[in-house]
Each structure stands twice: as C-alpha cells, then as structure tokens.
Amino acid sequence: MGFYLDIAFSNNFYIFELYNKSRWENNTKLLLYISFAVLITSSIVAFLSYIFAFNMVIGRAILLFYSMFSILLLFAWRKLFVNVFSKSEYLKEKVLLIGDGAIVNDINSIVKTYKIIPYDLKIIRNYSENPGTDCVSDSISFQSLFDIVVDNKFNTIVVACSLNDFPLLRKWLFDMKFSGIAIYDALYFYEALSAKIPIDSIKDSWFLFHNQGKKFNPFLYSRIKRIVDILLSLCGIIILSPLMLIIGLAIKLSSKGTIFFKQERLGQNEKPFTILKFRTMIVNAEKDGPKWSNKNDSRVTKVGRPLRKCRFDELPQLFNILKGEMSFIGTRPIRKYFAEKLAKDIPYYRLRFIIKPGLTGWAQVQGRYFDNNEEQKEKLEYDLFYIQNQSLFFDLFIVLKTVSTVLFGKGQ
Template sequence: MQMTINLAVGKKAKKLYQTDNILCILLLLGDIVGLLLSLSLSLWLRLEQNLNSFDPLIYLFVFLVLAGLYLGDTYHPDTQIAGLRAPSRVLISNVVVASVIAALIYFSGVWGKDIVLKRGILLPSLGIFTIWAMVSRLWAAKWVRSQAQHSRWLILGADKKAILFGKTFLKHSSLGRLVVLATPEANTSELGESNRVYVGSLNDLPQWSQQSWSGVVVTTPTELSSAEIQQLMQLRLSGVSIYGIPDICETLWQKLPSFLLQDNWLAFGAGFNLTADSINQKLKRLLDIILAWLLFQFLFPLILLVVLAIKLDSPGPVFYTQMRTGLEGKPFKVYKFRSMYQDAEKRGVQWAKERDPRITRVGRWLRLTRIDELPQILNVLWGEMSLIGPRPERPEFDIKLQQEIPYYDLRYVVKPGITGWAQVMYPYGASVEDAYEKLAYDLYYIKNYSLALDLAIVFKTIRVVLLGKGR
C-alpha cells in the first residue's frame, strides 16, 4: 500500500534552534557572572572591600559592557565577521566600551566619587573580564564544532527540492552530516562526493531508523509505505523531530527559500498571522504611529545636520523621491535623503553596487549608516509603510523579479518597512540572486510575525547601523 505523506512541523523552537538559543543565554549569564566576579576581585585586591550590590553604577557598567558585546555579535561564537572571530570581537568591543566609559567619567567629572569609579577598579575589572569572555567564546566555539561532528540528519527522498536543500546544507560546515535515502531512479550526483554525505536506498530505512538522528527531513511529496510511516512515527515518539523541507529551512536558517516552497505547504502551514489577524494589524499600525512620531522628534536635530551636509557636498535637492511597490502591489512615492549626484540614472534604472560612482561623499556615509532612509518616517505616518517589514522594491525591478522568483508577490501581502528581517540578516541586495535571499527572509518574517520578532529586528538594526553594514 502506497500513500503520500506531507509532514509539516508547526513548532518554531526545534532542538537545534533551542540549542543555539541556550548557548547564547549561557554565554550571557556567564558574562554577567564574569563581570561581577571581576569587579569583586578588583575591589578586594585593591581596597580589600566587598562589592555593594545596591550601587546603581555597577548595573550601568554591566549594561554598557553587555550592550557592546551584543553589538559586536559575540554571542555567536563560531561565526566570523570581517574575518574576526568572536574572541577578537570581544577584545575590540571591550576596548571601545572602556574608551566610552573613560570619556564619560572624564567629562562628567565624577572620577573617584564612587567606589566603583576609583582608579584601579573599573578598567582592571574590564581587563579581567575580557580574558574571561574570550576564553568562554573559545570554549563555546569548540563545543559547537564538536556538536557538529556528532550531528546527523536523515533525508528521505531525493527530488529536485531535496537536492537543492542538501546542497545548501552542505555549505554550512557547522550543521553536521547527511544521510540521503532515495529510490534507485533518483539522481543524487549533484550532491557530490564528500565525507559529510552518504546516499543509500529508501528500502534500508528500517536499519537506519534504529540509529540516533538530529532530525529527519521528508521531501514533499514523498511516497512512503504504511510500514515506513510507522517507522517515522516511532522516530518521532522517541524524540526525533520530523520536518518538511520548508520547516527545516525555517528552523536552521530562519528563512524560507521560495524555490523550496509549495502551494500545499503555504495553504496548510501554520503562521501568517499578520495577514489574517486584524488585531495584529491594528496594533502594529498604532505602534508605527507612536514610534515614528517619537523618532521624528528625537532625530530632528540630526535631520537638520544631514540637510546641511547634503547642500554643502553637492548641488541638487536635499530629498529624493522614487516610486516603489507597496501593500498589495500598489505603487507609492518613497522619500529619502539624496545620496547620489544629480542625473545619476540618466542611463536608466540600475542596481546599486559596491563603490558605486553615482554616490556622493556624504551619500556614502548616509547609506553606510542608513540615515538616508530617515525621511521614510513620513511614509510611515501617512500609512504607506511600516517601521518594520519587507523593503519596497522599484516597480521596474519587480517586473523582472516576479518572472524569475517563485512566490515573489507574497512579500506585498504586508506593508513594506524601513527596516526588516531581510535587511538585518542579509544586508546587501544588488542582483536577482540577492533578491532570492532577501525574499527568503521576508517570507520568514511574514509567516512568523510577532512583537517579539519586531523587537529583535530593532536591536539587530541598531547593531547593523553601528557596525556600518548598511548600503
């Protein structure tokens, strides 16, 4: 007896994702403990006094250091940023924080007025803690790599989407190894030969199901016998997660590649509450109005400085208007600070690119810090945009992208945003290939929208701006 199985897992927090989150939390708790111990040790060695837990300056110091570590992205110990691993980013972050703290103390004139601010306490404490934090990242990175060596994933079936997923999986060395069980006629040669992938027969599932797995991925659609479905049920009851291909992408990478999606998954999958729940929509709109107005008031002095800098740098208007595609595909006019020379597109519409000669000197800094996007606060107040959502694309590019990218139109079922999940996870977008990647993150945001996700995007946006990852 043959039957088709489509296993879509609705839970957002799967084992691997939980492990990553737990590691981040453990590193954060370790940093807090390390900071308090470092302060206590410095006080005891220098003044033979104990730490006063009621001193507010202690908590300000801890907050500044932790904020610096977050902005330096040190809570992902096995990643590199600009060639720097987490221990190096810890060192740079703490040097910057030490400089900021020293400047604040010097200009405020409070040096020595509190026990924590005495000479030989604060900076030595930060030095001791830096060693603590660097060692903890080295240990965490080693642990992540050791986990990857023991991580194994079972894939049932080898259709086109399964092969695409497998190739993407194998690009990530930290995810472990693959065992692909397929029918004899399946073409698995595209996976290549590697010690991280093994290709076997689907008939061998009874033997493989007796082993331990990080997870099982069932291709959609995959025909399985009732006996094979029983084996999958036993695996799931024993604690092994069973995924469809979109679900495993969502869990591992927090994105949904459109070329791996199918209509039936979109029709029956969980999520997409932002488009269906009018309460969420109204609450999001209310927050947009309040926060956009507060941002406009707070950033008004900066806006005046930017206006002056643009006028002094190059001839032309301060603001730049451009047609973009909005909610439900309706065009609207977006406002930005001008970052290019006049007549920059006299040769037609072009993708932005690295070292773009059309960009002015001031414009390069505006784009790097994303300050050029500030006038879009007006678009938010007028209801054409949201603070957070997919970036609106130009209609000229939309025509091409709709033809080449499946499910591209889904990004317009919500209002476009000034910042979004795609912008903080994949900052660059200057080609069709980049548009594929950005859409994958946009679809994840639309499916998993929540206030908590919006808050995470806000913090990640701050980090992107301060680290100069904009464009």
C-alpha cells in the first residue's frame, strides 16, 4: 500500500505543480492545489486497496482524518520552507560568473527569477590578467581570484570565457576544482537552469560532440518507445472512441465544413505525412495565406475553442501515432511553408526533424504559445534540449507536465 501511496502522491504533486516553488507564494492557491492533490490521491489509494487488498478495510473517518492532516502538514511545510529555509544564507548557492556576452546576460536574467534554488550571483565581466602578477582586475576588487573566491565564500564558479586566453585563470580553476569548488561551463550552466539550449551561443562542434557519454537515441529506447506508442494509441482509440464520436457530431452541427482537418506536415527526416485533427477553425481560415495560430485567434469556432483549451482537437492524431508517423512525445509537426521560412532565420532549425514529431513535447508544456519568429526560436531551444536529453524518465515527466498543462489551460 505504501508503494501505491508514494506513486500516487508523486504523480499528483507533479500534475498540480506542487514541486514548483512559484506555486507556493499564493496561500489560497497553494492550499487549494494541495487539497486537490491529497483528495485525489486518497481516492486513488482507497480504490486500489479495494481492488488489490480487499481484505483490508480503510474506514471513512480514518481516510478523512488522514487527508485533512496531510493537507495541513504539507501546507505548513511549504510555507516554512519558503519563509525560513529558502531565505537562509546557508542554503544559498553563491556563484561567481566570469566572462561577458549574451550568455552571461541570459544567465543573470534567469538567476534573478529562479524559484528552485536561491542564488547569490556575482559577475566579473571585464576579467583580465596582469603579466608578472597573480592579481585580477575586475568589478569586485584587485586581488587574486583565489582570494576573491575564499573571501566571498563562493561555492560555484561559472566560466564564460576562453581559457586559452587566460593561463592564470586556468591554473586557478584547477586548484579550486580540487579544493571542492564546483566549476561549470557557462553553456552547461545555462542549459541546467533553463532546460533549453542557447542556440546563439553555441557552435557546430557542440551539437556534434555534446553528451558523448550518452548514447544518442539508443536502439533499446527507440524500440521501447515505439511499443508504448502502439499500445497506448490502440487503447486510446478504443477507450476514447465514444468521446471522439460526440466531438465529431458537435463540430458537424455547430459549423459548416468537415469534421476532420487534414494537412500535410513534415515528420522525421522532413518526410511529409498527413496529420489528422478535429476541425476547430472556420472554413477557408487561411484564405489570406498561412499564418501562425495564437491564443485569441478569431478564426476559431465556438466548439473549437474549448476543444483547443483541453487539447481534444488533437485526439485523431492517435491514428498518426499508430501508423508510426508520430510519437506521443517529440517535437510538434510543422508545415513545410513555415519550416522553410524558419530555417532561413533560425540556426540549426532542421535539427528538430531528427526525431519523430509528437502529440506533446517539452516545448508544449512550457505554458504559452510560440506565435512569432522570435518565440519559435525559443521553442527550438526547448526542442533541442529534449532531443539531446531523451529518456523514458524524461518522457514520463513530460506526460505529467502535459496533464498539468491541460488541467490549468496553459500553453500551446
């Protein structure tokens, strides 16, 4: 029973984003989300105990007391963490960032709003080495880097400059590495903070040789993923067929046009395929030419709007998944018109076609639309992060995030 409880709690807490510290700031919402998560978990556990442990009876009073106690304890712990532990100097990650440029500015912006770990960040932008001395000219002081680190109690150093140009810095970093201080490359640090890849700050060699310690899209992973796709798409089609029938009838009765929307999209290795969706827009929605869909798109029908909000318009893509044209998790399929246009403006854009397109993906669970070229560039950064870090655990996490995204009506 303890195993069921742990799994149910973890999944529901992910879905209600209770591991996200930004959710802890509003007391009313926090209490509401914890209550939902605990009550749903208690219901699941009660159901499973009835099915698998029918000889064990859980009284209603005990279940109610357990739920109320859990809600109050979880709420109190999170408020205690936010107001006491997260503000403690002991828990702060003291980071020294050495270098300048766009990547440094991006890291600085992320750290200011980072909710998971409190960072105390200092930046040496104009790092220089004076020949014949062991001192550094910087914005903090004129002293050795080792003294700067010791005096300010930095426990992490992030490097955003070429070590070939600074031999003294290279020597100091080796010394500090072996004294227990964490040393990170700026690109890796940015990737770990943001869960996306900074395409403006990397070179071709990074894409070719990054994560060489891991097998890229290994054989076993791809086979397991395909088996899961087949089983889940078959189950989904069978179980959801009544719902899809009702949706089709509602579309047919509410507006002119076909029930299904068919369009050519680019799949893995840019191979074209026909995607299936429930039609959510008016007929001739693109009479003035192709354009991005957005959050308040006037072309969306009355029935189409709630379908898009809860993502039910995507259900026919279960057939695309069953055929092997798509997967449950991947990059979203895009039209050739937009792909060719974006590939001209965004570096490395065609790398997103390395894998199969997905029903959902890492970019889709970020909680917003990407409805212009600049935001499509950021979307690609999330897509490339997924491509470089594919795993079954990451896929499971995206599934849980997708449920949360649908539940709270966020994202694309």
